[in-house]
Amino acid sequence: MQVYHLYSGGKDSSLSAWILTRLGYEVKLVTVSFGLLDSWKHAKETAERLGFEHQVLYLSREILEKAADMCIEDGHPNRAIQFIHERALEEVAKIASRISDGTRRDDRVPFLDLPKARSLEDRFNVAYIRPLLGLGYRTIRELTERLFIIEIRESEELEKSDYEVELRHLLRERGIDPLTIFPRSHYQSRVLGWKEKVF
Amino acid sequence: MQVYHLYSGGKDSSLSAWILTRLGYEVKLVTVSFGLLDSWKHAKETAERLGFEHQVLYLSREILEKAADMCIEDGHPNRAIQFIHERALEEVAKIASRISDGTRRDDRVPFLDLPKARSLEDRFNVAYIRPLLGLGYRTIRELTERLFIIEIRESEELEKSDYEVELRHLLRERGIDPLTIFPRSHYQSRVLGWKEKVF
Numbered sequence: 001m002q003v004y005h006l007y008s009g010g011k012d013s014s015l016s017a018w019i020l021t022r023l024g025y026e027v028k029l030v031t032v033s034f035g036l037l038d039s040w041k042h043a044k045e046t047a048e049r050l051g052f053e054h055q056v057l058y059l060s061r062e063i064l065e066k067a068a069d070m071c072i073e074d075g076h077p078n079r080a081i082q083f084i085h086e087r088a089l090e091e092v093a094k095i096a097s098r099i100s101d102g103t104r105r106d107d108r109v110p111f112l113d114l115p116k117a118r119s120l121e122d123r124f125n126v127a128y129i130r131p132l133l134g135l136g137y138r139t140i141r142e143l144t145e146r147l148f149i150i151e152i153r154e155s156e157e158l159e160k161s162d163y164e165v166e167l168r169h170l171l172r173e174r175g176i177d178p179l180t181i182f183p184r185s186h187y188q189s190r191v192l193g194w195k196e197k198v199f
Numbered sequence: 200m201q202v203y204h205l206y207s208g209g210k211d212s213s214l215s216a217w218i219l220t221r222l223g224y225e226v227k228l229v230t231v232s233f234g235l236l237d238s239w240k241h242a243k244e245t246a247e248r249l250g251f252e253h254q255v256l257y258l259s260r261e262i263l264e265k266a267a268d269m270c271i272e273d274g275h276p277n278r279a280i281q282f283i284h285e286r287a288l289e290e291v292a293k294i295a296s297r298i299s300d301g302t303r304r305d306d307r308v309p310f311l312d313l314p315k316a317r318s319l320e321d322r323f324n325v326a327y328i329r330p331l332l333g334l335g336y337r338t339i340r341e342l343t344e345r346l347f348i349i350e351i352r353e354s355e356e357l358e359k360s361d362y363e364v365e366l367r368h369l370l371r372e373r374g375i376d377p378l379t380i381f382p383r384s385h386y387q388s389r390v391l392g393w394k395e396k397v398f
């Protein structure tokens with residue numbers, strides 16, 4: 001029972017990967033890249049520390065360009081992040097029969113509502129699994145605190161592998177200050193390894 | 200990490216209970232009764248076969264009476280089942296700091312939308328966990344088929360412990376044929392035990 005799990009190296013996608021293994025799945029971690037930066041390396045490093053298989057999935061540069069257009073049109077990144085995530089899920093769905101991500105019950109973006117989730121499953125004939133969907137923030141905090149060594153840093157640009165890094169980079173290339181689009185985030189967290197590996 | 204899990208003895212609530220144990224929780228199964236029938240015994244029997252602790256939670260007869268009124272008013276049981284489930288969650292939330300149920304992503308009733316789920320957590324200061332929420336029907340089928348020995352019978356009244364049994368009974372007591380309210384279900388499934396206990 002193999003599942004391809006969209007992985008950023010963060011707490012949520014790491015916790016989801018652990019849950020999948022606990023349910024008996026063989027988990028392959030997949031980090032999206034548009035080939036602009038090698039920011040996927042941070043996710044790969046975390047994946048290796050946690051003992052998961054990892055691969056990079058390259059998406060078309062056009063997707064990122066379109067997402068940058070959306071950011072500029074909207075003045076905030078929500079529609080762009082949602083757009084990239086949907087394309088990422090579709091690309092993973094082409095190579096797998098079970099796909100997964102770390103989206104949460106309380107997330108607004110990226111998030112697939114029920115019709116979108118079912119449409120993804122039907123169009124690509126896959127099972128779409130979201131291990132964190134039924135968990136609230138307390139449960140997620142309780143589990144991540146038990147499982148992972150986490151580093152919290154006050155920094156604008158931590159070593160991250162999410163869509164935002166390349167999107168910010170492309171905006172900068174177009175002469176746009178990403179701080180006019182993305183809310184300023186003061187604290188970033190990073191998974192350093194297992195605290196208590198419960199396998 | 201103790202969690203009180205609303206349990207009917209069916210496939211969904213059994214699978215949820217298993218997932219909770221896989222996440223490291225100490226699971227207490229709770230079956231609701233209104234004291235009209237001893238239909239909770241079927242859930243207790245399944246809980247024992249699966250090796251879980253089990254207890255009965257008695258809810259006020261008034262709740263069932265009000266639910267029967269709703270059935271008669273509406274001509275179908277959806278609002279009544281939703282009403283009972285919300286009251287059941289609230290009662291469990293009074294005795295626990297983590298509560299859970301087996302509701303699914305694709306369920307319409309009973310189901311707590313996000314504002315209702317958050318309201319439950321806030322009003323009772325609990326974590327509300329729904330292990331099946333992020334899983335589609337394929338994933339649920341794949342896991343239940345791997346884990347459980349399931350009996351499928353062609354029968355109107357199987358040994359069940361869900362809210363419906365006592366609700367139908369009360370309707371009959373009021374001289375109303377439950378078949379005018381509840382859709383006829385031809386096949387019922389029952390969890391008989393572990394096929395492959397993956398603990």
